[in-house]
Amino acid sequence: MPLKTAQQYEESLRRLKLKVYLLGERIDNPVDHPIIRPSMNSVKMTYALAEDPLHEDLMTAKSHLTGKKVNRFCHLHQSADDLIRKVKMQRLLGQKTGACFQRCVGMDAINAVDSVTFEMDRKLGTDYHQRFAKFLLMMQEEDLTVDGAMTDPKGDRGLPPCRQEDPDMYVRVVEKQDKGIVVRGAKAHQTGALNSHWVLVMPTIAMGSDDADYAVSFACPADAEGISYIYGRQSCDTRKLEGGTMDVGNARFGGHEALMVFDNVFVPWEDVFMCGEHAFSGLLVERFAGYHRQSYGGCKVGVGDVLIGAAALAADFNGAAKASHIKDKLIEMTHLNETLYACGIACSAEGSRTESGTYLINLLLANVCKQNVTRFPYEIARLAEDIAGGIMVTMPSERDLSHPEIGDVIRKYLRGPAGISAEHRMRIMRLIENITLGTAAVGYRTESMHGAGSPQAQRIMISRQGNLDHKKQLAKELAGIA
Ligand code: SF4
Ligand code: FE
Secondary structure, X not given: OOOOOHHHHHXXXXXXXXXXXXXXXXXXXXXXXXXXXXXHHHHHHHXXXXXXXXXXXXXXXXXXXXXXXXXXXXXXXXXXXXXXXXXXXXXXXXXXXXXXXOOHHHHHHHHHHHHHXXXXXXXXXXXXXXXXXXXXXXXXXXXXXXXXXXXXXXXXOOOXXXXXXXXXXXXXXXXXXXXXXXXXXXXXXXXXXXXXOEEEEOOOOOOOHHHXXXXXXXXXXXXXXXXXXXXXXXXXXXXXXXXXXXXXXXXXXXXXXXXXXXXXXXXXXXXXXXXXXXXXXXXXXXXXXXXXXXXXXXXXXXXXXXXXXXXXXXXXXXXXXXXXXXXXXXXXXXXXXXHHHHHHHHHHHOOEEOOOOOEXXXXXXXXXXXHHHOOHHHHHHHHHHHHHOOHHHHOOOHHHHOXXXXXXXXXXXXXXXXXXXXXXXXXXXXXXHHHHOOOOHHHHHHHHHXXXXXXXXXXXHHHHHOOHHHHHHHHHHHHOOO
8 A cells, every 4th residue: 555654754754865954054864853843743744644544535545547545645636526625635734733734845746747748748749748657656656745846046037047147046957968867956945845755846937948958847856966955944943942842832843945956966867857848837837836826725724724723712811702803803814714715625626627637726716816825814814913912922931931930920920811821821822923923924924925926926827817808798798889
């Protein structure tokens, strides 16, 4: 059965020889590093829940390649129902981790690369799709976590890849050899990079013929010779080095991003899925981004559920739960969160079959979904902070609470209504702080803005997909304009 247990996943990561830098130091053991480990726990949950019969229908699927049960993160969507289950799975994982669980980028990448290589081969007579199918089979059989890598550093955004002052601003092919290609460049803010077994690289923009060397897609092991990782800092990250469980807000789970550097990495031809076919780079970007914009209608909603729950508890612990304006704020938060979910479900339900058989979301609705995600979590976070009160950012630390002299003072003055301890009140405040301002805010706030493409990228897609001419025609007919 091609399903790893959570423990087997952790052990498999230990066997990787990743070259990792964090806070100015080379890290030999990312798995146990206190800053990194919570993010590993989040990915581990994608394995653990797949083992649980209760969640089997969301977390696993039947492989179209082998008929075997595989983790849904390794699955190509075979129906609109598969697309809906994907979103539901992501909401569930957001609820269980309160963080970014990272594995979606690989799932979204394989679904995009599958249909694009199929269509590319049909048009150009290339043989990328069968190479990709071999890679996918290995991914399914070994239950791998694959990091979909799209975003290049981009340098001067006003210039195309080939006209950058430094030619490495976009990942490119520097040499073609008999047995494969050599690539150089970097991918920025790579979600879950250190918790992945393999990397699936894609181009980041539509390209012209001058940029053919940059139109490259390939897979390689995460610890391939020449790849290094520089871990991204997060707000309040060093609290994880203090050894406590309270001040971090969410002691068990987190997410991470890293700058992934390719320094003359060799990739055998069998793992190359695009090499110079610039006309297809835009399609690959559009589809990967579309899938990831759908994803946000699941994962952010799950984290939103946690935040709404935390805000409601904060109201209880402040003795304010009965106030009508608090009730109304919780209603508003729920309304916004469920609107995001509705978009994630809608773009899935309206999904359609591509030529390869893999299902694609409705791109207009997926972009509307993500556009809403660039706004609503901010409002949900604002309302959570409103309900929590200023104590969320002014209260003493866990160490003060356990101090022999001042601990009792804190317990006396920070307690809530009868039966609510200072510690419980502080814990819920810290969780809200974590999601709105701390390490999880990377995933819940700024990633809501820029992950899967910044707001303007969705507006471009909405304008392309919105079919304004059809709407004009509707108006003309009713207005009696011939
Ligand atoms: Fe998955 Fe959401 Fe994280 Fe993207 S941001 S990897 S969709 S959890
Ligand atoms: Fe993301």
